[in-house]
Amino acid sequence: MNIMMQNPNTNLSRIGGLIMIIAISMMAVLSSSSSSLPMPMSMMLMSVSAFTTTSTGTTTSSSSLIVSRLRRQRSNSRCYSTTADKMETATTTTKKKIDDLYDDDEDEKQRQRSITAKETWSTIALEPTNNMKRTINLLENTNNEIKVYNQKLYNEFITSIKGTYYINGLSSCQIGERLIHPFEAHGYCKSFVFNGKGQLDITCSIIETPLTKKELSVQKILNRGVMSSVEPGINNGSGIIGNIKNALSSQERDTANLTADLWPRPKTSTSSTSTSSSSTIDPVLIVCTDNGEPYALDPKTLQTKGKLVDVIPKLKPIFDPPNDESTGSSGKSNKFVAHTRYDEKLNRFIMCINTMIIPGEGKDENGKPDFKGNSKMEFLEFDDNFDLVSRRSHTTDFMVFHDWSLTENYYVVPKNPASLRWNNIAKFTFGLCIGTDVFEMNETINGKFILIPRHDSIEKVIEVPTNNFFNCFHFGPCFEQSTTTTITDNDRSNDELIINGCVFDYYTFGGEMGFNGNKQEFDPITWGSYGNERPTTSATSNTDTDSNAQPIIPPMAPPPQLDQFVIDLKDMKLKSITRIPNLIPVDMPNFNGDAKKLKYSYFLGASRPEGWFPFRQIVKLNLDTYQSWTYDAGDKQLVSEPMFIPRNNGNNENNNEDIDDDDGFIISIVHNSELKETKLMIWDTKIFEKEQPEPICEIYLHDVLFPWCVHGSYYPNYNP
Template sequence: QTFPHQETQLLQKSYTRKDWQGGYESLTEELDYWIDDIEGEIPPELQGTLFRNGPGLLDINGQRLHHPFDGDGMISRITFTNGRAHFRNRFVQTPGYLEEKKAGKILYRGVFGTQKPGGWLANIFDFKIKHIANTNVIYWGDKLLALWEAAEPYQLNPQSLETLGNEYFNGVLSIGEAFSAHPRIDPSCTQDNGKPCLVNFAIKPGLNTKITIFELNPDGKIIRKKTHSVPGFCFIHDFVITPNYCIFFQNPVKFNPIPFALGISSAGQCIKLLKNQPTRIIVIPRNPEAEAKGVKILETQAGFIFHHVNAFEVENQILIDSICYESLSEVEPKSDYRQTDFDANSPGQLWRFHLNLQDNKVQPQLIDSRCCEFPTIHPNHVGRQYRYLYCGAAHAETGNAPLQGILKIDLESQQKQIWSFAPRGFVGEPIFVPRPNAQQEDDGWVIALVYDAEYHRSDVVILDAKNFQKGVIAKLHLKHHIPYGLHGSFTNQ
């Protein structure tokens, strides 16, 4: 059996590994300047701030981290005002970041393979993991929060990006309690008279896993919090919501903590994907009416999911769009991630899962086989019917490769548009920003950071979401590169 992604091995690549590797260099400086090197024009109606998070350090004073997901969080802030743009970046000042900076060496184990120097003897029975804040950054309830799924959020000053400390939401979150990096904002919550509501979760894995669901009002207060217990170990990075449900995909994995305890490998490396076991889909009611029906667990094919696009209800069905991997190379980092053989790994592909809540059957449907990651949509369509999605995608239609293009999919007509930065550009998560007073779902801009290997620097690129073929409408050249990031958000503030 051959999978379509194996065929491209014969074709010429759209990138070189050396170019791609350039985006995995640390950025140690903290900068603050007006961007004055701009191609095209920033749309004057585009006003607000793009916040981005991601590993800023890939090494501690020359000691390489084993995997980028272990890198300390660095926040970038690009503010658009009256056709101009300002850049600022700062590291989240977690205790681990500060201690390692002072010591000039790795002091902590990471989740994705980073170990203290000195081999297993230096790591055995050390269960402390460095708490970082590198995965997402959101502005909610007048607070800027840097998120990492295994610990509490960090609050930052949204202007200066100074770290203010951990956020516990008036003590509703307890010390050491997790708060995932993938909150979803319900644009109109039925329980709150149509006011927006931020929904997030926390995973406490074990033989049974505790899933806590938090709902926060626009003031940033936790107004609902409930914990559910589900059978088995879970590694759940993201979830989806609808007006009535929170939906989690329990990837079929097993966790063997012994190599971790013995200092041989990190916690994340002890997770293995079970290819012959089904994925469990956990459907948890959000409101009292749905709650009467209880938690439902449905099953579908094996695979691994980090990110979902969106979900919505249609009569007795829930439709969920997600990026699925056939095998799990991202969290099984055996060797040097910079030497990744893209062709040997399976690509993330876009699937739609049709959940029938009547007979509990699930129908998976492949929507696009192109390698893709980091999906986003119009914020008002979260949990609702929607037509357009945007994501990072490989330049080539088949095969597994780094993200070099931005892909738009019209889920109604199946039409696709891609704007590619190949051969020397590498893209991060795109963000859709609606045009003020827009009527149509795709009336707005798609903004992304693109690493340009030719100049070893990053660009902020703005595309017209309606028409990618027009090309980039503005390309803002930064004075430096930004290491490949994870997630971010846009706020009109």
Template sequence: MTILYKNEIDFKIPPNEHPYLNGAWTPCREEVDAVDMEVIGEIPKDISGIYVRNTENPVHEAIGVYHPFDGDGMLHAMSFHNGQAKYSNRLVHTKGLQAETEAGRSLWTGIAGNPAKSEQEGWGARGRMKDSSSTDVVVHAGHILSTFYMCGEGYMVDPETLETTGTADWVPKEGISAHPKVDLATGELLFFNYGKDAPYMHYGVVGADNKLKHYIPVELPGARLPHDMAFTENYSILVDLPLFWRPDLLEAGIHANGYFPDLPTRFAIVPRYGSPNEIRWFEAAPTYVLHWMNAWEEGDEIILDGYFQENPDPDPLDVPGLDKRFGKLLANIDEHSFRPKLHRWRFNMVTGKTTEEHLDERILEFGSFNQHYAGKKSRYLYSTTTKPGWFLFNGIVKHDMETGDSESFMLEDGRYASESPFVPRINAKSEDDGYLVSFIIDTVTDRSECALIDAQNISAGPVCRIILPHRISSGTHATWANKDELVTV
């Protein structure tokens, strides 16, 4: 292995027993560039591009109870070309991180904290919160775009150096949520935001030239907490879910989630460049959905796949020996507590009716699919499974949506995957002609690796494992971009 660059990060977090600051969630304490890494198997020569994962990697000790979604964004990237690989990782240099670095301490409380204890106003739909840019990551208009789930500015990162180059100048004052969507067919980026002030949501389109083209209000009954959106070739799909801040407590400045099962799930379907009066609203069974998968148009219907939660407001987990303050936090990020199931919604654009059904009874989430089929009918979907009681991915399931068949790959105990996007082979012949790529954290050997799995035979496990120069922290989302998508416009 050849280390081209190494920088030790001055972390301010003392040893502690927090479950999401230890084990697979132990923060990574250095930034490096590395080539000529140990390879088990052979790096495929039929892929060219970059795999990027965003991780929560806190630098300073939290004010109050730390939530894993509060950590500072750290991007880990593996670039592939002609059978060679380069690894890099860098903190996202947000304005909040820069301010805390200068102060030498945390200045803002996180999701489990009291906003009144923040020392400055900050960002986010909640307010008085740091935009840590640690949730999602996509590639658009030749740049990596890192985003924060509670809405923030959106940070642009150079895909070659992983250096933060600034905030996206098209982001409106209301911010941008995590999970903007890139349509590879048009080069457009679709996004939304949400907050505590009417109309409570907006939706927009950014062109392939990285300029804002369209931005409209989406009126909701009150403050809501959506997390994701979807699109078809002609429409964008936004959502009003019945889990949101309790209005009675919000008036007192308390941001406590409540689940209101007497309210339906509502879907806003709007033409991509539509006006507010063109929004069509559809109702469905109450639930909460973290992540949608693909959506497409078929006859009179729009079809949407995602992960329907059967228990959106789970009881706290009681873990022996662990501070009971963590109980609700642990349950809210434990899939075996909120029980997401792969689900399909059908919206009839003529009758206005919604039909829906589970597609799989297993607990599944954090899926991926071939992004060249985004907005069009696709056949294959790849879900992750998790370790009960933990936000840790321990397996991948490939779904054949045409036949209903599936196959799985499960990791050994103590080994945990990342969100695993689909990587198309160069000159791919079919939708699943490619690989799944994932960073693996091995808590047994205390190392990390990047694994490539043949998408047409996932049960066989990795065809290639590249050993990283250090162990990385777990986190949330990842993306893949082909080399031709990295050309700056």
């Protein structure tokens, strides 16, 4: 899972008048640091429910046992305490003991599955990474590298699919002797090149940003970032010296570890998305993290070429305009959201700059600054020569976001409400807490969708309110459609905008994937072990260090749900919200292109009603009927984002709604923590629609265990 890792200290130099307030706050902090700074809270190991699986994995449809277990568990969030044998409820309002629901045998099975999930993620997250290149002959199986389940479809895939699959992700979450938050780990990019003649070339490379090279050379965390620390603090081993080291270290961790996108689109003889004849720039692989700068990799070797603005100098004044108030004369560069989008119809590549404005431009009822902060987003559209086609910006209330979407006429941004915690800014400045303690989700405010017109710079930006708070991390297909039967040319007759969003009903930043910086461990079950309602018990932060704190569970992340929003484009109001029924928790969607109507989407699925991470399932969903099909990889395995690969038959091209947009294959990287190996699994999209969606094949790297792969992209008919 990923977030907009905005640096809450980015604009502290502008606060000026608040320095005295911060100084006073700091004196209060230091005066109480020896006695009242909280110690690490006790972490709970949550009960989970999972399938009984075989070594090759188990499959189930959405109507199977897991649905009933999900329904049963969501209303009865329970946990195991690591400090006591007795069971405790997760909320003060829930008093019924778990013994009334499960017998001792089932309790023990759940406890063991919780331990297995924790060990699975920890093993994969901490696995060392190295640069690697390997060629596999898919026509032979000399080293037991291939397991084929459907010979006919396997032969079709290896002889007809020519293209390159890129996927970025985490390097090891251990640097030297300390653990780093997964979102701030070094980047590790992989390419899988299918030549259409039975050969697969695999290349893996650590992304060598300046920070990565420095830290790997000394085997030590040098920059604390927003979610991590370079040293333990008070009451955690290093005392005030540790806090000083944290305060002096940079809050920026530019590791380019989340996404990988190729631009310009490669020139191929058979692809409908080839670059134009006027393009004079060779494709570069663009990798980025949130709140970072884009880097360029060589598409063939994956060697780091440098920052994108250094590789393509004409981008410098576009990324950082001379009169840009966000960067000014400080010499700093604008920071980007990792996710980009591609408009196939217009052949445009779109990037997004996101800036946190502190203390903000808002005023209270008396016309005085309200110090609530603002968020500014800028969308840059490029043609295939990296010339800027359009630029559109919007400033709104303080918010956080990681993903955004694209339709024919709009940029769609989730307005996930957030607020600043000014009392923690001084603590963060002086190394007494992590950056995510400086802001929090504002769950008293309903979420909105910001619709920013793409083609008319003076057309008004609309913020469409919904009826609930949400934190929308990722988007499935988003598109405009018409509910009328008559459509005339050159007329914007679309009257509905459909948004499929993976949302959290509440959320606390800082403990993603179960990361606990104080304890220097991962406990993913604890991180995501609540039901659909936030517990009413009070809780401490992931970095609180009160030695007298009671052992409670931090309310952090419930299972992500898929909601389908319909916006009426005539009056710009929310028309309906549907939570997809009978669907297990899902995130990390992948589908056949942006800005077009689609019937299907693929996701990662959570097999456990509580403690839903790490993901171990692939889910296919019909967005019209809500029917779903699920493949479960089994215990001790973790699946990465699925990737749709179209067949080379023209059925998936030209943005034609009358043709099949789901004719192809699905691939996913599966990490096996027990055997410490990685495999690439491939399914046929049509055969996936069965009670037992068996893969076509599995391609093994028996001696390699990748840390988790995050986001990727596929380019048909392209071999670098």
